[in-house]
Amino acid sequence: MAYQALYRTWRPQKFADIVGQETITKTLRNALIAQQTSHAYLFTGPRGTGKTSAAKILAKAINCPNLKNGEPCNECETCKAITAGTLNDVIEIDAASNNGVDEIRDIRDKAKYAPTAAKYKVYIIDEVHMLSTGAFNALLKTLEEPPEHVLFILATTEPHKVPLTIISRTQRFDFRRINSQDIYQRMVYILQEKEVTFEPEALKAIAKAAEGGMRDALSILDQVLSFSDNHVTLDNALQVTGSTTRALLADYMQTIQDQATAKALEILQQLLAAGKDASRFIEDLIEYSRDLLLYQKAPEMVTEIEMGSVDDHFKALSQSLAATTLYEVIDILNDMQQQLRFTNHPDIYLEVVTVKLTQLKVAAVTAQVDQPEVQSKATSQAAPEATVAALQAQVKQLTQAVDQLQSSEGQAAPVAATPRPVKRTTTPARHANPAAVYPVLDHATKENLQQLKGVWQDLLQTLSVQYRALMHASEPVAASHDGVVVSFDNDFLLERASNNPEMVDGLENGLDRLVGYTPKIIFVPQDDWPKVRQAYIEEHHRGKQPKADEKPQVTPVVEKATELFGSANIEVKDD
Template identity: 60%
Template sequence: MSYQALYRVWRPQRFQDIAGQKAITQTLRNALIQGKTSHAYLFTGPRGTGKTSGAKIFAKAINCHYLKDGEPCNECETCVAITQGQLNDVIEIDAASNNGVEEIRDIRDKAKYAPTIADYKIYIIDEVHMLSTGAFNALLKTLEEPPKNVVFILATTEPHKIPLTIISRTQRFDFKRISVRDICDRMIYILNQEKIGFEEEALPVIARAAEGGMRDALSILDQAISYGDSVVTIEHAMSVTGSLTQELMLAYFDAIVTRNTEKGLSLLQEILADGKDASRFVEDLILFSRDILVYQQAPQMSDLLDGATVDTGFKGLSETISANLLYQMITILNGTQNELRFTNHPDVYLEVATVKLTQLNPNPAASVVEPKAAAATPVEAAPDQGKMANLENELMQMKKQLQSIAANGGAQQPVKKAKRAATKATGNQFTPNTPAIYGVLKEATKENLNQLRDVWPDLLNMLSVTQRAMLKASTPVAASPNGLIVSFDYDILCQKATNDTELLAAVTEYLRRLVGYEPQMICVPAEQWPVIRGQYVQQLKGQPSVKKAPVQQSANPTGQAPQSTTQQQENGAADQKKRPAEADSSEWDSLEGIIPPTEEEDNTVVTEAMNLFGKTIVEVRND
């Protein structure tokens, strides 16, 4: 193969070629100049940061007879042989495939022999954390008392897996992630040497996608060069990395600021349709939010921005979006980023995050952040006065509600609260099938609900990955032999589950296998479930009692003696227990344990009054 990848062609051959690790390279060079090298080194850090390259450069430098300022000459016979991998005194071992005790014992035995050509015999053990416990024990004695003219260089990405007895016998150097600027400088040098045209705006996009690894950056750069026919442009870099342009980012943030959910979802679908990576999309949003915060606090330090361009749109957004809103956005995006790691259906979580972001309600008093308004004046106390007026109005409303409760005996409050919640639940939210829910509640039993809750984890394991992800944030809340009510944390998941006929059929079939009957699943959002349940309870409370007519002697077809008054009262009491419509009101508050009570039904305005005025002031009287 005539062509070689850029990261192979431009592998560092001197310490100064290692980007972003100046402290480490300077220390190693001074140690070589002063002749104070150690017998064992430990190089740790993320992938692609120069650990193995640094080990090979050190092996050349310690054996080079023409050392200059701690750098190998790369021209003598020893340096050339090490660069080409042909020197027997420099042994590179992959611990991932040579992790047994026998391999390490073989190294220990051969280390006793003097080097054949070079001055020092160098053992470079890559991914040393893969060694077994026995292999580490076999290596321990050699590291503690090494033979003369033998140097061990251990490299790993997971130093926490290495025994402390090994680490204590080495000099440890922690390679850090390479900054975006250092990666860009290295790429500019390589592109100029290769005589390849490029746009400087494209290089930070590639550097951010590399996540601190030079090898990854050069691999992405190789792809961008091939994509653009030996020219690297910003469009090519965006396409290869799956990143977003600043125009799309500004449009998405505009939808969040204006609380336009429809526009946000439309932009999201457009972004995903273009093949953008979901994780990269969330990462770009977090970094862009960070850039806005930095620019708001220190507009003169634009060099600290992580890829954002300070143009008219960026300045306008920084002046209209509040820092409080940015804090909330970053919190939501961080949670979404963690959820994306464990799902095969990322579009659902991105849609939920978009809905959340476009419905955020920033503090009205701080909705506009102007960088020049850092020094507040006494005139700005007007918003605080407005807050006080609003609080006084709320206190007056609470007092009126308490007086109304006292006048009516507190009986109508749950109904009013349920009506307000029902009104809030309407609008653009998902509308559940209320008649079907009432039908299930009419036949619901506590035994059916407990049985289905017990088998619910087994049911999720039987579903496909996509179906399981859809039901991940759901809980059975009521069940009967013919129906099952499932509460969803998110309206959008509830909508998707209701419209997914395959999912509904799969749930019914798998429940038949698990419990022996086929309940039909009905979906309801978690916010609306307490409202619907409360309405059903109030509906049952409001049913008129059905009283039996007195038993007449002529209406006794069996010819039996008429019952006494005492017997009639006992039979009436028994019938009273059988008829749900005539049950005591305290039993309906929990529906005899069939439907678990919710917090919204327990927390009345009295509780709110206690929180507002204090428990020592409010006196609760039960009429």
């Protein structure tokens, strides 16, 4: 016999086999025992949580002549035929491919006829939300008052798309996501029955990657078994799921605490070299940061979520990283997760977010986690004594200030000191400065630009890992012997590069070694560059000089063409 996937081989055959839905299975068993079953059911919930399996078990149970404690016997001819899918009285319909009015009318017409072999005729309509409006309307009357021998079971992953008129005619059961512990226990049972060896940490990684779906968990387990020759190891599980080890996540978070940018970039390069998925890595980091945050207030909850996989490094990080820092880390990672959906260069964004995270101002933790309630007397007395000493010092300073004021009475009032301007820590988005760019364009040549483009990657290799990450999304767009215009497609990177004179010096020194001269480097946003170039052409022909910080203008035709085709595909020529 051909090999069957695990989720098919181990599909639940009775209510007791359905994992994580005890409330629903108990309700259905009690209804069967009391013979108070409804004429229509609606099973809703995420994929792989047991909706279709519960529907088939209910179809067997309501037709089984040997029903015991609300469970089908799975031994009679009716149960075996339903399990094999050969009983004509149990009809499974995929609404995704049979969503028209004609198909539902056919069901309505055939539902009038009595079952041929079973007690009830059961219609299982999967993904019912895919039915058209006309099909729902055709189903309404039959669903409200079906013949006594007919049972409808509707299943869907998107109940909000099902009309309320349909929902009101059914008994609704909401299947919830299965927790990781239940998925883990089920996989342990299956592997023990198959006599397959495994590492517990590997099954925990698979259970977390399944995100509450038993079918997804068994599919991943099937892949791991094939990949690892019937032995489930943690390395193989991480390889298949694309997840990252908690030890590596802890090392990465430690670099944020230590503000070790170079070390964080090295860890990131290891992950990328190992083929880890960028989106999965960001998701793992968000979950790890959440666990650190929760562990500060509810350690029992995190221990349950991680199935006991809480090591000393995790506890130390939870004690050292403040909640405010973790809030900021999670916000930055969430924003980056959205940006990754629209880029073809995820490695660049990962490098950027790594630099950004490791340069956060890390706050100190004010309260420790897992500290004993009873502290030593010396520790309990240290805080009040320190507070008193600080207050005494402040009183002394204030007294001295009052004495000085009193001694200076009768003298001219001192001139108020002019407050020092506060240095801005953040600056608004930069715009290209025509006064700096135009002198380069006056003497720019295609030969100089091609020369610099040819050595640009070699130039970046001369920088440190941190500076190379900043300049990764840059390229020269115009060049002369005395200057080069470099565009950035990321405002954050442009801001960092513009405020880093050490890196600019390194670039200029590198150019001196590579091309024999040292042009002045001018940074511009990629979006502003076409406007600056067009404005220069217009000003050049009119013989006007630009004013400092003057925002470049562009004709409506060029602006619209740039919007439609992109700046890289537009070349403006003056006839």
